Amino acid sequence: MLPKTETGMSEKTLSRPISTHPFDDDKLREECGIFGATGVSEASSFVALGLHALQHRGQEAGGIVSYEPSEGFSSVRRFGLVRDNFTREDVMAAVPGDLAIGHVRYSTAGSKGQTQIRDVQPFFGEFSMGGAAIAHNGNITNADALRRELIDLGSIFQSGSDSECIIHLMARSLQKTIPERMKDALRRVEGAFSVVAMTRTKLIGVRDPLGVRPLVLGRIGNEGWALASETCALDIIGADFEREIDPGEMVVIENDKVTSHRPFETRKSRFCIFEHVYFSRPDSQLNGRSVYETRSAIGAELAKEAPVDADLVCPVPDSGTPAAIGFSQESGIPYAMGIIRNQYMGRTFIEPTEQIRNMGVRLKLNVNRALIKGKRVILVDDSVVRGTTSRKIKEMILDAGAAEVHFRIASPPTAWPCFYGVDTPQREKLLAATMSEEEMRHHLGVTSLKFISLDGLYRAVGEKSGRNAKEPQYCDACFSGEYPVTPSDQIEKGFMLKAAE
Numbered sequence: 001m002l003p004k005t006e007t008g009m010s011e012k013t014l015s016r017p018i019s020t021h022p023f024d025d026d027k028l029r030e031e032c033g034i035f036g037a038t039g040v041s042e043a044s045s046f047v048a049l050g051l052h053a054l055q056h057r058g059q060e061a062g063g064i065v066s067y068e069p070s071e072g073f074s075s076v077r078r079f080g081l082v083r084d085n086f087t088r089e090d091v092m093a094a095v096p097g098d099l100a101i102g103h104v105r106y107s108t109a110g111s112k113g114q115t116q117i118r119d120v121q122p123f124f125g126e127f128s129m130g131g132a133a134i135a136h137n138g139n140i141t142n143a144d145a146l147r148r149e150l151i152d153l154g155s156i157f158q159s160g161s162d163s164e165c166i167i168h169l170m171a172r173s174l175q176k177t178i179p180e181r182m183k184d185a186l187r188r189v190e191g192a193f194s195v196v197a198m199t200r201t202k203l204i205g206v207r208d209p210l211g212v213r214p215l216v217l218g219r220i221g222n223e224g225w226a227l228a229s230e231t232c233a234l235d236i237i238g239a240d241f242e243r244e245i246d247p248g249e250m251v252v253i254e255n256d257k258v259t260s261h262r263p264f265e266t267r268k269s270r271f272c273i274f275e276h277v278y279f280s281r282p283d284s285q286l287n288g289r290s291v292y293e294t295r296s297a298i299g300a301e302l303a304k305e306a307p308v309d310a311d312l313v314c315p316v317p318d319s320g321t322p323a324a325i326g327f328s329q330e331s332g333i334p335y336a337m338g339i340i341r342n343q344y345m346g347r348t349f350i351e352p353t354e355q356i357r358n359m360g361v362r363l364k365l366n367v368n369r370a371l372i373k374g375k376r377v378i379l380v381d382d383s384v385v386r387g388t389t390s391r392k393i394k395e396m397i398l399d400a401g402a403a404e405v406h407f408r409i410a411s412p413p414t415a416w417p418c419f420y421g422v423d424t425p426q427r428e429k430l431l432a433a434t435m436s437e438e439e440m441r442h443h444l445g446v447t448s449l450k451f452i453s454l455d456g457l458y459r460a461v462g463e464k465s466g467r468n469a470k471e472p473q474y475c476d477a478c479f480s481g482e483y484p485v486t487p488s489d490q491i492e493k494g495f496m497l498k499a500a501e
């Protein structure tokens with residue numbers, strides 16, 4: 001039986017916001033956050049709170065699936081923010097039970113086409129042994145080939161999402177239980193995946209063999225468990241962080257018992273290094289250390305590698321803030337809030353007019369003129385993608401009377417697209433793909449421009465001897481062009497790997 005959806009809701013009745021980031025297309029965007037809870041009454045409320053804490057990982061749409069014995073599976077999928085949908089009593093009443101999973105997603109209109117409500121996860125499948133729902137964070141790099149194969153075999157796809165392949169692969173498995181079918185399916189899948197899934201009785205979490213995307217386990221009180229993309233989502237529900245799910249591990253939680261399985265060949269971990277730089281929330285923990293602390297260490301390393309004589313260190317808020325603090329502490333140059341972010345920008349101008357669009361970043365960021373005037377300013381940002389926002393910020397700082405503007409960037413030049421669950425512009429749109437550092441400095445019109453080195457970034461995240469060139473400890477493909485999983489669908493579409501250029 002298919003899961004119940006809200007009465008009277010059809011795809012047409014669900015409204016779609018134009019964009020939650022109408023002025024901020026100059027950042028890489030994590031595409032998904034996932035959360036699951038079991039062993040607690042009204043599990044979907046825990047999931048909604050968890051997804052709210054993970055909203056930075058996806059703002060376009062969200063969904064929750066729950067199970068309650070008398071109701072069976074139920075689901076709600078909506079465009080928009082968690083706080084606008086999953087706080088309503090009628091919506092939450094539609095997903096009862098003590099077992100639930102959820103998903104928030106971000107996807108660009110344009111590059112991948114507009115998201116339809118049927119693309120919003122969790123996805124659900126009915127099997128002979130009962131139903132299962134899955135929510136996926138990451139990207140399947142052989143999804144096109146799998147989809148062709150599955151369609152040839154008779155599968156009927158309902159969405160444009162690569163994640164739906166997992167459900168169809170599970171349907172074709174001959175295994176007797178859903179966890180075994182999931183293992184079969186995920187062994188066919190290449191790329192990056194962290195998955196939370198549920199059956200009528202089990203909450204399941206899996207990470208791909210390289211552990212590219214994060215997934216953590218938390219304890220809710222004495223009887224409940226949670227799985228989440230980040231620890232900040234455990235904090236919001238008062239759950240205790242137990243541990244990270246290991247790369248290549250599957251955990252199955254049933255009747256308050258957690259069992260661990262290793263369905264894949266053992267591989268060396270290649271966690272996404274950009275999670276440390278930008279994607280994860282600064283109050284989350286990664287590898288036993290707070291993300292804030294790591295970002296501050298990145299700023300300190302940057303100050304050692306690229307010192308400059310100046311009067312003030314200012315972050316590009318909010319993502320550059322911890323690195324700017326680290327830069328200031330290491331260099332001894334005073335830290336100042338030279339740029340102020342309007343926290344209420346949000347969805348105010350949901351359909352911006354051309355005139356408002358032209359105001360661009362000024363709607364979101366404003367320069368603290370009294371501080372900046374006549375000063376030599378070091379601006380610290382997490383990354384440069386297209387460079388459009390960096391140029392505008394530099395203009396604002398110079399307009400405010402700064403004597404010099406020095407950009408210091410807390411990641412190496414982003415010169416390659418990500419194919420593992422992060423929305424990146426095509427390679428030719430990445431500033432660092434087409435320009436040298438000096439050309440970028442000239443293009444941005446700043447007094448000086450320096451990026452942290454790849455080795456420096458590795459040192460800052462805790463790898464004392466830097467990057468192991470033969471066996472890198474992280475995925476850093478967007479900086480190095482060395483992809484730990486061959487992006488086979490992309491190569492088929494004409495993407496050239498570094499060696500082939």
Ligand code: SF4
Nearest residue numbers: 272274418475477478
């Ligand atoms: S390519 Fe970059 S953003 Fe993508 S997983 Fe690797 S390090 Fe992370």
